[in-house]
Structures are given as C-alpha cells and as structure tokens.
Amino acid sequence: MRKLILGIGGMTNGGKTTLSKSLQEHLQNSCVISQDNFFKDDSVVPADVNGFKQYDTLDALHMDKMMADIGLWQEDPQSFMTSRGHAVKSTASELSSVFILIVEGFLIFNHGPLNSLINKRYFLQIPYETCKERRSSRVYVPPDPPGYFDGYVWPMYLKNRKVMEETVNDMVFLDGTQKSETLLSTVLADIREMLMVIPR
Ligand SMILES: Nc1ncnc2c1ncn2[C@@H]1O[C@H](COP(=O)(O)OP(=O)(O)OP(=O)(O)O)[C@@H](O)[C@H]1O
Numbered sequence: 001m002r003k004l005i006l007g008i009g010g011m012t013n014g015g016k017t018t019l020s021k022s023l024q025e026h027l028q029n030s031c032v033i034s035q036d037n038f039f040k041d042d043s044v045v046p047a048d049v050n051g052f053k054q055y056d057t058l059d060a061l062h063m064d065k066m067m068a069d070i071g072l073w074q075e076d077p078q079s080f081m082t083s084r085g086h087a088v089k090s091t092a093s094e095l096s097s098v099f100i101l102i103v104e105g106f107l108i109f110n111h112g113p114l115n116s117l118i119n120k121r122y123f124l125q126i127p128y129e130t131c132k133e134r135r136s137s138r139v140y141v142p143p144d145p146p147g148y149f150d151g152y153v154w155p156m157y158l159k160n161r162k163v164m165e166e167t168v169n170d171m172v173f174l175d176g177t178q179k180s181e182t183l184l185s186t187v188l189a190d191i192r193e194m195l196m197v198i199p200r
C-alpha cells in the first residue's frame with residue numbers, strides 16, 4: 001500500500017477548502033483533514049495590545065490533536081476513512097493501492113512536525129485586495145471585528161509567510177485568482193504524474 005500526504009496551504013480565503021474538497025472528489029481513496037477544525041475555544045485565545053484576538057498563530061490551534069488525527073490515518077488509512085464515513089475502493093492488487101491524505105490550512109507549513117510529514121506542498125496565494133474582499137464576505141465564529149483584517153490578519157499573514165519561506169523551500173505556488181476548475185486540473189495533473197513516478 002502506498003500513502004501520500006498532500007499539503008494545501010495558503011493565505012486566508014486563498015481557496016484551500018474549495019480546492020481540497022474538489023481534489024478529494026477526484027482522487028480515489030483520499031480524505032481531507034482541515035486545520036480550521038482545530039481552533040481552540042475563544043475563551044483561551046488571548047487578545048493583542050490592540051484588543052484583537054490572536055487567531056492567526058499556531059498557539060490558537062490544537063496542533064497536538066491535529067497531529068494525532070494524522071497519526072491515525074498513517075497507522076491505518078482504510079480504517080480512518082471508514083470511521084469518517086468515506087467509502088474505500090479496493091483495487092485489483094493490495095500492492096498497487098494508494099491512499100491520499102489532503103491536509104489543508106493556513107499554517108500547515110509553519111508547524112515543523114506537520115510540515116515534515118507532507119510529501120507535496122501547494123500554496124494558494126491571492127493579492128491583498130482580493131483577500132480583503134473575500135474575507136469581508138465570510139463570517140467566522142467569532143466574527144471579525146472592525147479593522148481586524150488590516151490591523152491583525154494581514155500583518156500576521158506577512159509574518160507567518162516570512163517564517164515559512166525561511167524554513168520551507170520545495171513549494172508549488174498557485175495563483176488563487178484562477179478559476180477553481182483550472183486550479184483543480186493543474187494540481188490533479190501534477191499528482192497523477194507524481195503517482196506514476198514514485199516507487200511502489
Ligand atoms: N478559484 C476561486 N475563484 C474565486 N473565488 C474562489 C475561488 N476559490 C474559492 N473562492 C471563494 O473564496 C472564498 C474562500 O474560499 P475557501 O473557503 O475555499 O478558502 P480558504 O482558503 O479555505 O479560507 P479560510 O481558510 O481562510 O477560511 C469563498 O467565498 C470561495 O467561494
């Protein structure tokens with residue numbers, strides 16, 4: 001059995017969740033783990049000097065729990081998938097079967113232990129204006145307070161990205177303003193090619 005972990009990272013509202021879901025639909029025996037599902041409770045997320053809740057940092061996330069879930073998939077992808085309600089398709093031979101885990105989130109490459117598990121890294125980027133516009137139409141829990149994007153989210157993106165660029169080098173950058181179908185076909189082609197060349 002072969003196992004592959006794909007990382008779909010990128011800026012807030014870059015389109016990570018959209019691309020990951022489409023990839024999961026097109027790749028047999030794949031499933032998604034989303035970093036956004038591991039945010040700590042609001043009551044334990046501190047505010048910065050400006051009163052903005054510090055959500056855009058690894059400290060706001062239960063990375064231990066996320067790593068534990070990834071560990072479960074690594075141990076037994078088949079059981080992991082069925083426990084989450086995904087159908088597992090059997091292939092002609094056990095040797096040729098491939099299981100794919102899609103890990104998606106805005107800080108997946110900034111977490112050393114998680115980053116080191118990822119076999120192929122993609123980063124969705126969009127311009128500042130597009131990011132601000134897309135974010136303004138989203139409602140998080142809790143919702144963004146006035147001034148949050150410019151006063152906290154964008155400066156944190158720049159900071160987190162700098163750290164990522166200093167530590168990770170084999171990144172495929174994707175233009176998140178492209179049509180979702182184009183992004184999907186680009187990444188699918190890349191993965192299918194990779195599956196053909198990696199040893200069984
Ligand atoms: N290729 C695209 N072109 C235009 N809009 C897109 C594209 N992909 C996603 N969007 C839109 O952008 C918004 C954010 O998409 P999505 O939730 O996939 O991003 P995300 O990176 O997972 O966001 P976050 O992690 O910050 O919540 C949604 O409104 C979605 O419909």
Ligand SMILES: NC(=O)c1ccc[n+]([C@@H]2O[C@H](CO)[C@@H](O)[C@H]2O)c1
Nearest residue numbers: 012036039055056106140141142153
């Ligand atoms: N609990 C949440 O999901 C939550 C709460 C507040 C803010 N966010 C934002 O999610 C983005 C990552 O997808 C970050 O930019 C957070 O600000 C998420």
